[in-house]
Amino acid sequence: xxxxxxxxxxxxxxxxxxRNKETNKNIxxxxxxxxxxxxxxxxxxxxxxxxxxxxxDKQGEITEDETVKFKSYLLSxxxxxxxxxxxxGTGDKYYSELxxxxxxxxxxxxxxxxGMMTLTxxxxxxxRARGMELLSPEDLLHACQLMExxxxxxxxxxxxSGVSVLQTQSQNEEEIVTQTxxxxxxxxxxxxxxxxxxxxxxxxxxxxxxxxxxxxxxxCRDETIEGLKFYxxxxxxxx
Amino acid sequence: xVDFDWPWQYKxxxxxxxxxxxxxxxxQLEAWCSLVLDYQRHIKQYTLDVTEAQNSELFYNKQxxxxxxxxxxxxxxxxxxxxxxxxxKDKSKKSCTLIWRTPAEW
Numbered sequence: 001x002x003x004x005x006x007x008x009x010x011x012x013x014x015x016x017x018x019r020n021k022e023t024n025k026n027i028x029x030x031x032x033x034x035x036x037x038x039x040x041x042x043x044x045x046x047x048x049x050x051x052x053x054x055x056x057d058k059q060g061e062i063t064e065d066e067t068v069k070f071k072s073y074l075l076s077x078x079x080x081x082x083x084x085x086x087x088x089g090t091g092d093k094y095y096s097e098l099x100x101x102x103x104x105x106x107x108x109x110x111x112x113x114x115g116m117m118t119l120t121x122x123x124x125x126x127x128r129a130r131g132m133e134l135l136s137p138e139d140l141l142h143a144c145q146l147m148e149x150x151x152x153x154x155x156x157x158x159x160x161s162g163v164s165v166l167q168t169q170s171q172n173e174e175e176i177v178t179q180t181x182x183x184x185x186x187x188x189x190x191x192x193x194x195x196x197x198x199x200x201x202x203x204x205x206x207x208x209x210x211x212x213x214x215x216x217x218x219x220c221r222d223e224t225i226e227g228l229k230f231y232x233x234x235x236x237x238x239x
Numbered sequence: 240x241v242d243f244d245w246p247w248q249y250k251x252x253x254x255x256x257x258x259x260x261x262x263x264x265x266x267q268l269e270a271w272c273s274l275v276l277d278y279q280r281h282i283k284q285y286t287l288d289v290t291e292a293q294n295s296e297l298f299y300n301k302q303x304x305x306x307x308x309x310x311x312x313x314x315x316x317x318x319x320x321x322x323x324x325x326x327x328k329d330k331s332k333k334s335c336t337l338i339w340r341t342p343a344e345w
Contacts, residue, residue: 189252214259214260215260217260217262217263220253220256220258220260220263220267221253221256221258221259222252222253222255222256222305223256224252224256224304224305229252231251231252231253233260233263234247234248234251234253235248235253235258235263235266235267235270236262236263236266238247
């Protein structure tokens with residue numbers, strides 16, 4: 001704080017000037033540091049690239065320990081390098097460990113929500129539970145893609161519409177279809193919102209269920225300005 | 240005139256939406272083709288004007304408040320043409336002649 005005797009307009013102006021100078025110094029210092037850091041990172045990138053080309057020579061020998069190590073280096077630098085990475089080992093240690101962690105944490109929760117959860121919901125839950133060391137959407141996706149290969153109780157599934165979900169390995173598609181068409185039959189006709197309410201599911205998932213059942217011939221649609229409604233497929237069941 | 244005996248599909252709302260499922264769509268198209276032919280035979284009309292038909296009870300079920308879209312009407316008519324039950328009167332496909340029996344049957 002400035003001493004009292006510096007009061008008056010001049011004093012105020014001078015103090016503002018002083019403060020500005022200080023911030024400017026801080027900012028330029030920060031940028032200077034950043035530049036140095038980036039310089040170092042650049043070196044790392046070139047280094048990792050040369051290693052990548054070296055690995056290329058020994059192509060085909062998958063899941064070598066060396067490659068795995070190398071990948072964890074790349075990850076810590078935040079350089080996703082999938083093109084060269086994919087041929088040198090299937091996925092990374094980080095992702096496979098993450099996949100295991102996810103499936104142990106989520107298996108029960110997903111079971112409780114009807115065996116299926118959208119990836120955005122998963123992302124939300126995991127990161128909310130973590131608080132620190134959050135996951136990036138990409139990390140989550142990569143980890144989930146590995147689940148099938150690791151024989152975990154969960155698996156990633158992408159619907160025709162592009163919606164990705166995590167689903168329990170035990171969930172049976174046919175069961176869903178018969179259950180859904182039964183529900184629609186009982187009601188006469190149903191919209192995705194109605195089904196969502198009935199089953200306590202998110203609307204996105206209810207919609208996917210209906211579309212899946214339609215795809216397999218269990219339902220047919222009635223599209224109007226009021227919305228999309230699904231009916232039992234009388235075309236196939238009634239002569 | 241005796242009332243036309245509408246098929247059950249006519250009272251089924253999904254009948255008026257083109258079905259994305261191939262199997263279902265085939266059945267739907269089949270039903271539409273026979274409905275158009277039966278209806279025209281019932282009202283004893285050989286010609287069908289597309290714009291007019293769009294608002295006729297054939298393609299517009301007022302009770303259900305459902306109508307077949309123009310696009311879908313053309314799908315049905317084109318299928319009838321493919322089967323040999325229909326001839327277009329002009330190139331712009333505005334009106335057509337319906338043949339209940341195919342020329343081969345005559």
